[in-house]
Amino acid sequence: MYTEFYGFSENPFHVTPDPRFLYLTPSHREALASMIYGIKERKGFISITGEVGTGKTTLIHSLLDNLNESVKAVFIFHTSTTFEQLMENILLELDLPVGGESKAALLHQFNEYLIQLLSRGETLAIIIDEAQNLPTEAMEELRMLSNLETSTSKLVQIVFVGQPELEVKLNSDHLRQLKQRIGIRRHIMPLSLEESRQYIEHRLNLVGSNSSKVFTPDAISMIIGYAQGIPRTINIVCDNAFLIGYGASSKKRIDAQIIKEVVSDMNGLIEEKPNYRQVPVPSVSPRHAVVGPSLYEKVISVIFSPSVLFFFFLGILGFFFFGFLQKYTTYFTDKMYMNNFPSVKHDAFIEIRPRMTNTAQSNFLSTNPSLDSEEKKMQTINVAKGDYIIYLTKKYYQISNKTLIDFILEANPEITDFNLIKINQKIKIPELTEELLIMNSSDNTFKIHVGTFATPEAAKQFVNEPALTGKKIDTIPLKVS
DSSP: OHHHHTTSSSOOOOOSOOGGGGGOHHHHHHHHHHHHHHHHTTTTTTEEEEOOTTSSSHHHHHHHHHHHHTTTEEEEOOOSSOHHHHHHHHHHTOOOOOSSSOHHHHHHHHHHHHHHHHTTTTEEEEETGGGGGHHHHHHHHHHHHTTTTTTSSSSSSEEEOTTTEEEEEESHHHHHHHHEEEEEEEEEOOOOOOOOHHHHHHHHTTTTTHHHHOHHHHHHHHHHHHHTHHHHHHHHHHHHHHHHHHHHHOOOBBBBHHHEEEEETOOOOOOOTTTTOOOOOOOOOOOGGSSSOHHHHHHHHHHHHHHHHHHHHHHHHHHHHHHHHHHHOOOOOOHHHHHHHHTTTTSOOOOHHHHHHHHHHHHHHHHHGGGGGGOOOOEEEEOOOOOOHHHHHHHHHHHHHOOHHHHHHHHTTTTTOOTTTTTTTTEEEEEEOOHHEEETTSSSSSEEOOOSSSHHHHHHHHTTOOOGGOOEEEOOOOOOO
């Protein structure tokens, strides 16, 4: 309706799971690569979870487009069924006859089909969307399908895709055997602030436009603030905004007022969030008025009370004091780290080896003498009640990812169970120093540690980044958490 008015080649924000519009964040890319790898290597069970609207179904369609001809894929999206009904749906999708057979007959027919596939060098992948709605009994029966195997590989690959409730269900006692058989588990994260902006830009670019052409900066900020990183919410808000702008016949550029109207129509509420632009809250209507002092008068009287003023000035003094301390005690933060290595991305264990001339190496070592040091700087802390390793990485590094977790685990080999650390246990927290992140090799090269990926296939996706062009990339197997 509005595509011609705004000069779009097609609707950029439709909510259908079109893989052409898939925007791959690091967690989306890792989930997709893990599914492809798990199916190719016949890992058996794979679990992919994510909040509502984070693009799980779109990712499934992208997976189906990326599977080669040797993989027969069955996509199941009606999951409130019994196991027998599920098996009948699978056989129908495979164009196999189903005629009121018993469960044993269905399984026998299914097993015969899998053996035929194996003889042709093919594999079967069953992708189940909305898997959190599967009855517990049906999931337990699916576990039994993993018994259909040869001595070297699984005959059927099953991918569970669902909301976080799927993880809750898998953690129940009834499904503990199934949980143990899931070889790959990934979680899709909501978009960050910057990823949300790039997501909007990505979709507009695909239809021949850009964000600055059709949105004001305030409108973009309000969309991101309301959506909270959920792609589907971004699509719905943008789609409705263009409809309103088209109806006005004069709004070639969507402004904040239109976004406020969209949010109002959706009965939404934009709360103030860190790093998000706050949307003004509508004033209270007269019918909500009460007899007595106005809210403004009450607030003023509280703000200027002696006790509040005292704590206010005490807070200011505390702010400057702790700010002074932080200046001299804070280690590498995420921002500092990225400023030093702007092309580095987290969650990848890849090494960049830019070769240097002898002169460059000499200059580098003279300005970085710590690179030759074997000793790593450590801080020893006592575990307090409520501490856990992920919390400690956030506390001491300001962010948390697999790479930082593994730094702590490597520094503390006595931790044999990632999920169990004890109160008052002494733990070493390594400082993010150059000798930890940059390794001087004997062959006159320097390796920059960029992070950890879950699979080699996921790492291969990373090496296509433009920032790594012309650099030698090594992937190194590492036992991680």
